[in-house]
Amino acid sequence: MIYLDYAATTPMRQEAIEVYTEAATSYYGNSSSLHTLGTQAENLLTLCRKKLSLLVNCREDDLFFTSGGTEANYLAIHSLLKGKNDERKHIVTTKLEHSSVLHTLQQLEKEGFSLSYVPVDQNGVVSVDDLKKAIRPDTVLVAIQHINHELGTIQPVEDIGHFLSKKEILFHCDCVQSFGKLPIDVKKLKADSISVSSHKIYGPKGVGMVYMNSSSSWKPIYHKATHEKGFRPGTVNTAGIAAFTEAAECAYAEMKTARSHYERLKSYLLENLEPLAPFIEVEGLGNSHFPGIIGLTFSNIQGQYVMLQCNRHGIAISTGSACHVNQQEPLASLLAIGKSTANAKNFVRISFSQHSTFKHIDRLISVFHLLQQEFMTV
Structure with a gap:
């Protein structure tokens, strides 16, 4: 996994x-x-x-x-x-x-x-x-x-x-x-x-x-x-x-080396997400952002489905805070940044460690491409 x-x-x-x-x-x-x-x-x-x-x-x-x-x-x-x-x-x-x-x-x-x-x-x-x-x-x-x-x-x-x-x-x-x-x-x-x-x-x-x-x-x-x-x-x-x-x-x-590693992973992920726009949108980016946590919203797929499909392919991601998993309402953080109620439910979170690699991101992106193909043909 x-x-x-x-x-x-x-x-x-x-x-x-x-x-x-x-x-x-x-x-x-x-x-x-x-x-x-x-x-x-x-x-x-x-x-x-x-x-x-x-x-x-x-x-x-x-x-x-x-x-x-x-x-x-x-x-x-x-x-x-x-x-x-x-x-x-x-x-x-x-x-x-x-x-x-x-x-x-x-x-x-x-x-x-x-x-x-x-x-x-x-x-x-x-x-x-x-x-x-x-x-x-x-x-x-x-x-x-x-x-x-x-x-x-x-x-x-x-x-x-x-x-x-x-x-x-x-x-x-x-x-x-x-x-x-x-x-x-x-x-x-x-x-x-x-x-x-x-x-x-x-x-x-x-x-x-x-x-x-x-x-x-x-x-x-x-x-x-x-x-x-x-x-x-x-x-x-x-x-x-x-x-x-x-x-x-x-x-x-290890703080400095870990931060540098997260920056490289973030850059690599964002580069590989570009061909998937506007199907996937990156949230929370700006000058004040920690590179170890990346939030994504999908144009017409709920985050829970994305998470389950990733899990089926052996990748563990989340739909937000673990303390929010069993709640049905959309994430308050997404509503606070201007997302609609429907779009706020289309959110997933990617978070890295020093053990995360470019190959892990490649596997994740491949699942996202499969999801894009599935929903663009519906």
């Missing part, structure tokens, strides 16, 4: 597997236990926290481990809002955010908060000027992701963070798709929180991380939670965190 769905998840890299095995074998104590095995596990977590804090340029005490990106987003947003003592109840976001963010904010809307969506251009990019127009005296939080998980759009998050910090408005940035792929410096970003997931960078599933800015006066949402300094309950996944840390360090070491 040719795998071109790395934005959904990645296989664990060998280095992470080896670290996981060693940690699970030798550091199996509960990190909250006071005996030697517990202390050893806690010391390993402290080391991991230190290593990860260096990658994003933050204090060790500002990092908290979670079960993944979804929980990271949920806890970050709720913890930031709980720490606010004023009466502001307005939140600003975009319709391109991951469902874990949108669903959290939509629930808050039902609980008394008001929600505004900043428009994006045809490539999915947020204008800082449009964001400024959306800010109100009662705006308390802005939530905007770094790299969009379906279009690959890179948002101007540093510009956004600098503006919001001057206004004393909270800023949560979903960095699940960008961590390990683009440099992230939380001091430059001026975010109050960021979310990260392990399995997007060849680490284990079920592990994530949140940066919470200690100067933001956030408060944990759980009553008397004892793990992660009260940030969340539940025994900490020491082995998974150790493997995640190893995967993160490897991703940072």
Whole structure:
């Protein structure tokens, strides 16, 4: 099977597997236990926290481990809002955010908060000027992701963070798709929180991380939670965190070479898609685009059919975020960039890794040609 769905998840890299095995074998104590095995596990977590804090340029005490990106987003947003003592109840976001963010904010809307969506251009990019127009005296939080998980759009998050910090408005940035792929410096970003997931960078599933800015006066949402300094309950996944840390360090070491490889793959894919226009249209391209994620829409075929035909030919792609697969409505991100409801359902996502090759793209293009022949003769 040719795998071109790395934005959904990645296989664990060998280095992470080896670290996981060693940690699970030798550091199996509960990190909250006071005996030697517990202390050893806690010391390993402290080391991991230190290593990860260096990658994003933050204090060790500002990092908290979670079960993944979804929980990271949920806890970050709720913890930031709980720490606010004023009466502001307005939140600003975009319709391109991951469902874990949108669903959290939509629930808050039902609980008394008001929600505004900043428009994006045809490539999915947020204008800082449009964001400024959306800010109100009662705006308390802005939530905007770094790299969009379906279009690959890179948002101007540093510009956004600098503006919001001057206004004393909270800023949560979903960095699940960008961590390990683009440099992230939380001091430059001026975010109050960021979310990260392990399995997007060849680490284990079920592990994530949140940066919470200690100067933001956030408060944990759980009553008397004892793990992660009260940030969340539940025994900490020491082995998974150790493997995640190893995967993160490897991703940072390989970041430049990986980005160059994605650029070459993207150029090759776009070159081979040109003869298929207008049957296939590439979405989200522009100056602010991450080359590892390519979104495509087909003129008269639903994305689910394209995905199934690719699967039949031994190629794995997706119709968008894995968290959206079982929903029938069109992707909100496609509607946000101006697509019709019908056309938004004709979307598929291609996402690369360092294991992806030109031959993989050749196989994919051959299936697209077969689809074109099938539907042009109907």
